[in-house]
Amino acid sequence: MLAMASIDPSSMLAALDGTTLLLAAAVLFGLTLLFATVLGIAKEKLRVEEDPRIGQVTEVLPSANCGGCGFAGCADFAKAVVEKRAACSGCPVGGSKVADRIAAILGIEVVQTFPYRPVVHCGAKSYQRKGSVSYDGVQSCVEANVVGVTQGCVYGCLGFGDCMASCNYDAIRMVDGLPVFDYDKCTGCGACVRACPRNIIEQIPFREDRMLVIACSNKEPGKLVKQVCEVGCIGCKMCQRMLADMFEVKNNLAFVKYDGYAAEEEREKVIAKCPAEVMVYFGKPKPEYAEALTQENA
Amino acid sequence: MSIGALIGVFIGAALINNFVLSNFLGICPFLGVSRKIDMAFGMGCAVTFVMTVSGVVTWLIVHAILTPIGAAMGNPEALYFLKYAAFIMVIASMVQLVEMYLRKFFPSLYTAFGVFLPLITTNCAILGACLLIDMKPEYSNLLSATVFAFAGGVGFMLAITIMAGIREHIRFSDVPRCLQGAGITLLTAAILALAFMGFTGMGK
Numbered sequence: 001m002l003a004m005a006s007i008d009p010s011s012m013l014a015a016l017d018g019t020t021l022l023l024a025a026a027v028l029f030g031l032t033l034l035f036a037t038v039l040g041i042a043k044e045k046l047r048v049e050e051d052p053r054i055g056q057v058t059e060v061l062p063s064a065n066c067g068g069c070g071f072a073g074c075a076d077f078a079k080a081v082v083e084k085r086a087a088c089s090g091c092p093v094g095g096s097k098v099a100d101r102i103a104a105i106l107g108i109e110v111v112q113t114f115p116y117r118p119v120v121h122c123g124a125k126s127y128q129r130k131g132s133v134s135y136d137g138v139q140s141c142v143e144a145n146v147v148g149v150t151q152g153c154v155y156g157c158l159g160f161g162d163c164m165a166s167c168n169y170d171a172i173r174m175v176d177g178l179p180v181f182d183y184d185k186c187t188g189c190g191a192c193v194r195a196c197p198r199n200i201i202e203q204i205p206f207r208e209d210r211m212l213v214i215a216c217s218n219k220e221p222g223k224l225v226k227q228v229c230e231v232g233c234i235g236c237k238m239c240q241r242m243l244a245d246m247f248e249v250k251n252n253l254a255f256v257k258y259d260g261y262a263a264e265e266e267r268e269k270v271i272a273k274c275p276a277e278v279m280v281y282f283g284k285p286k287p288e289y290a291e292a293l294t295q296e297n298a
Numbered sequence: 299m300s301i302g303a304l305i306g307v308f309i310g311a312a313l314i315n316n317f318v319l320s321n322f323l324g325i326c327p328f329l330g331v332s333r334k335i336d337m338a339f340g341m342g343c344a345v346t347f348v349m350t351v352s353g354v355v356t357w358l359i360v361h362a363i364l365t366p367i368g369a370a371m372g373n374p375e376a377l378y379f380l381k382y383a384a385f386i387m388v389i390a391s392m393v394q395l396v397e398m399y400l401r402k403f404f405p406s407l408y409t410a411f412g413v414f415l416p417l418i419t420t421n422c423a424i425l426g427a428c429l430l431i432d433m434k435p436e437y438s439n440l441l442s443a444t445v446f447a448f449a450g451g452v453g454f455m456l457a458i459t460i461m462a463g464i465r466e467h468i469r470f471s472d473v474p475r476c477l478q479g480a481g482i483t484l485l486t487a488a489i490l491a492l493a494f495m496g497f498t499g500m501g502k
Contacts, residue, residue, distance in 0.1 A: 023367060024380055031359065031384055035391040046398040048405075072412070 053105055054082050060101040061091060068092045082106065114205035116188050118181060119282040121200045122157040123215025126177030128230040129153060140165075145197040152228030155217040157200060166195035183284050205258055210283030212256060212267055216276075219251040233278040242270050254278065304445050307436075311449035314500055317423040318457040319491040324423030328458050329483055331414050338462035340407045341414065342455025344400070346448065348392045349424050353447025355388045356381075356428040357440055385428045386419075393419045423454055461490060 057078035065073040069090045071080055080086035081102060088106060089099040103109060126132075131152025137143055141162040144150045150158065159177030171185035172192060179192070179201070193201045200217045214233060218225045222234030235252030245260035247270070271279045317323045324345070331341040360381065368376035397415050400408045408415065418424065427450045430437070437443040464486050473482050 019371065020376055023371070024377055027363060027367060027377060027380060028383060028387075031363075031387060035387060039391055039394055042395050042398055046402040048401050 051082050054078050056105045057081055057102050060094075060098055060105070062093045062098070064093055066093060114207050116203040117183055117186055117206050118188070118190070118192050118201050118203050119211065119213045120157060120163075120179050120181075121202060121213065121215060121217040122155075122178065123231050123278055123280050124153065124156050124178075124229050126159055129156065129177075130228050130230070141195075142197045153218055153225075153232070155198065155200070155219065156229065156232075158198065162195045162197065163192035163201060166191040181282065204256075206283065207258070207261055208283070210281040211258075212261075212271075213280055213282050214254045214256055214278055215280040216253065216278045219253050221252050225252075231277050234276050236275060238273055238275065239270050239279075242273060243267075246270075304442060307442050307445050308449040308452075309497075309500060311446050312453035312456065313494065313497040316453040316457055316494050316497075317426065317450050318454055319487075319494040321423075321426065323426040324421050324454055325487075326417065327414055327421060328454075328461060328487070329480075330417075331411065332458050332462040332465055332483075335459060335462045335466060337407070337410050338458045339455065340404070341411065342451070342458050344396050344411075344415070345418060345421060345423065345454050346451025348389065348396055348418055348421075349427050349451040349454070350444065350448045351392050352385070352389045352424055353427055353431055353450075354440070354444050355392075356385050357431060357437075357443045359384050359388065360432055361438075361440075381432065385425060389424050389428070390419045423450065427451075457490070457494075461487065464490070 054075075055078075058075050061074040061078060063074050067073065069077045069086065069092065071077040071086065077086060077090065081088055081090065088102040088108065089096065091098050091102075129151050133150060135144060135147065135150040137147055139160050141158040141160045144158045144160055148154070157178055159174065161172075161174040161179070163179050164172040164174055168189070168191060169185045169187055171182040171187075172179050173182070174180070183206075188203060190203060193199075193203060195201075198217070204211060204213070216225075216229075216231070216233035218229065218232045222236065225232035225234050233252070233254050235249055235254070237249045237254075239247035239254050240249045243262055243266060246257055246262045246267075248255050248257055311317075315321060318325065318328045327341055327345070332338045360378075364377040364380060364384075365374045368374045368378070393416065396418070397408070400411070400415065427447050431443045431446055437446050465483065468482055468486065477485065
């Protein structure tokens with residue numbers, strides 16, 4: 001058998017004459033050729049049929065591989081877009097320009113999206129809630145919700161501010177027992193939606209700076225609502241009769257269909273007719289809330 | 299070579315001189331891809347395949363190409379300086395082959411591996427196996443070299459799969475905060491290596 005394959009540097013240098021070098025080049029070239037052939041054949045045999053659009057989308061992306069889209073790189077994002085796991089506007093670096101080009105490749109249209117921001121479906125300030133009892137337990141909505149009898153309405157806001165505590169952006173203040181959202185600070189993360197034990201905070205698409213919201217969640221008939229609240233929805237269906245595209249009454253409770261959001265003057269007519277005062281605007285300019293916020297900050 | 303000697307080579311490479319736990323080769327995938335058992339096992343299989351094929355091919359390159367050509371020139375060791383370049387080329391090609399194969403037949407495994415699959419190219423356990431085969435006279439016949447390379451891969455698979463099994467349990471354990479993540483993983487690897495020390499002395 002052959003001797004141990006140890007390399008002695010001095011003998012190596014001595015052996016490096018022209019013939020050895022040529023031979024070395026020839027040997028390596030031969031080996032390279034061999035492996036290139038093997039890999040070339042393997043590539044043909046093991047070809048994976050890939051959607052050609054993935055390559056096209058990858059080409060229009062910025063190739064920064066920054067990961068800002070939440071995927072491992074531009075190629076991964078391109079794959080996700082083609083497989084409809086990601087929106088074509090998902091590249092934060094490329095912006096709308098890249099989104100348009102991706103949309104052109106995929107043959108789809110870029111849909112304008114609205115920011116989703118939270119609103120609370122309860123409009124009863126603490127003094128408008130009936131049947132409240134004094135509650136000295138743990139001051140949190142979750143606890144009070146388990147106790148269950150702290151106020152007459154079992155649907156409405158409890159007012160202990162679990163949503164305020166859950167907000168990482170300091171965008172919620174409790175005013176008169178109701179959460180008030182600071183939409184300049186809010187990022188729409190949804191922490192408050194998850195924190196609310198009564199599930200009355202919902203994220204709605206903000207088409208305009210101010211959005212109309214039904215500020216009630218009570219699904220009982222009107223008579224029972226009147227017993228527990230001064231401003232609850234009584235399910236009279238007036239709004240549905242006036243503007244069926246925008247309003248719908250289910251389970252004695254009105255809902256706004258934001259897909260059919262009507263123009264302001266039509267909305268105003270309905271709001272004027274509503275006997276229960278449950279139609280409230282949420283959004284940026286709200287002077288009375290702004291005042292309350294400045295007072296608290298001062 | 300007797301069958302007994304081959305079994306000795308196998309046990310020696312897989313258990314006693316385990317690549318990961320005794321020689322500290324191939325730590326990168328050992329720590330990187332040992333989060334889930336199925337992934338770890340897949341990685342172990344891929345490494346075993348690449349290691350076995352690379353071991354055989356590099357043996358062939360040394361004994362059937364480099365040595366005879368050198369001998370024809372008068373010095374059998376004249377072309378041995380090409381070993382490293384040739385070995386790396388073999389390993390890289392084999393990894394490419396495995397990558398294409400996995401992509402075609404096990405796409406989910408392919409995505410799960412991510413960057414660790416091309417990184418087998420730089421897995422020092424594989425180059426280590428090739429160099430050990432080349433260095434030690436007892437692997438100068440092809441059969442024992444093959445068994446050694448295969449056993450090295452099996453040992454790697456064993457180590458990484460055991461590690462993944464332990465790590466799956468660690469995820470549900472109450473690990474002290476200062477040890478969470480890499481700390482507890484390295485400690486686990488150390489204790490595992492101590493356990494494998496128990497195999498020392500089995501060979502002789």
